[in-house]
Every structure is written in C-alpha cells, then in structure tokens.
Amino acid sequence: MIPKTSVVRTAMTQAVTLLSRQILPYHTQQLRNAVIVQRMFPPRLHKKGVPKTLKKREYIYTVVGNTDLQPAGDMPVILVKDVEGVGLRGEVLGVARKLARNMLLPTGAAIYASPENLAKHKEESKNVEDIPRQSIVAQKTIRQLQAMTLRIPMNPNVSWTLNKTHVRVAFRKTGVQVPQDCLTIPDEAVTQFGDTVVKVTVNKLDTVTVKAVIYPYDPAALEQPSIPRPWKKTKIPVGTILDNQA
16 A cells, blocks of 8 residues: 655645646547656565565656657658758658648648668669759749749930849849840840849759849939839739749
C-alpha cells in the first residue's frame, strides 16, 4: 500500500495529470507521449528468501522527462516542386510541421521523406542534376517583376523614342539593377505616352514580361500631371508555389 504522505500525494497528482492527457476523445488524434519517472531513493537490496518490501521513501518518484513538453522538431520532406522561400525541387530538408501539413503536403509540393521515397528520389535526382534551375532569390525576383508596373517618365517638350537606357534608368529608380543586355523593348518604335511592355531575362533562363507606363514629366513645371497607378490592382498571393521553370 502506498503511504499517504504529502510528497507522494503530490507525485501521484502530477502523474495523474500527465496521464489524463493521454485519454483523448475518439475523434481526436492520439498522441504517443511518455512520462519518465525515477525513484528519489533507490530501493535497498534484499536478502535471498526474504519478502521484498519497500519503505515509505522508496515510493517517492521524481519526473525526469515528459515527451509532451518537448518540441516536436522539424519534419523531413522531399520537395516535388520549387517553393518560394523554402527550397528547390528535389531537395531533402526539414521544415516546420505546420508548414508541411497545411501547405506543402496537401498541395503536392512535397512528400514524406520515407525510406521508399528517399530511394526513389535518389534515382530520379541523377537525371535532373545537370538541368539549370533558378535559385530561390531568382524566383522571388521573377515574382516581383511580374507583379510590378514600371513607371517611365519622359519629357513632353522634346521629341523622344523609347530605348533601353530609359528603361534601365526607370528600373534603377525603383531599386532594381538590370543590365542593358538583359532588356528587350518592343520592335516598333515607341514615341507616345501610354502603356507598353518590356522584357527582362533572368540568369539567361527565363524571360519575364514587365508592364510599363510612359507618362509625361516636365522638370521645369511646378505642377506635374497625376501618375497612373494600375499596379495597385495587381495582387499575387504570398507563398505562391512556383512550377519548375526548367
């Protein structure tokens, strides 16, 4: 019989509280947890043939560990698609369990890193190692270019024709450095204000079409005309899973 001391009652209360967490409703996913306890006073050795009896202090336990209180850690997955901010297709990495269960696994962007999937992934990775792919930073740059509308100011008091220098300066004012050999402007000469498109080649792999608007800007005028803002209507959800561009 367990003695009813205050220390033992406290230990029993803690044990019952921890074990009660294991009793879950039938519609709730069960948790495989373990509570590790240790005797505060190791039991003494008994003589052979003598009944083994324990003293009061030998019934006192201390909680050494509880897996319910330990962090679960990251979940290893294999990426099937290029995911912005996470990794490239074919990479084996550990991600947060919430991200894996709510986004990567349901959308088919990743699979569990089981031994069978790892063996299959090892065979498939041999065929795609030499295929050039965009990095995560390059994918973010492509997404930014697709969502932006480039503003190109031109002086209305002089005749002008759009060239790559105008486009490059407009990109630089927005904080984007684009080499001139990566720009492509329309073949037909652009000499009027309005909407147009330019193309940017990223890492010599992908060509992005960027919307642009040419508006009049007179440095000597005190009041400037209103600048059209069509880019405010463009919305791309954050965390979009990009398909492999390779």
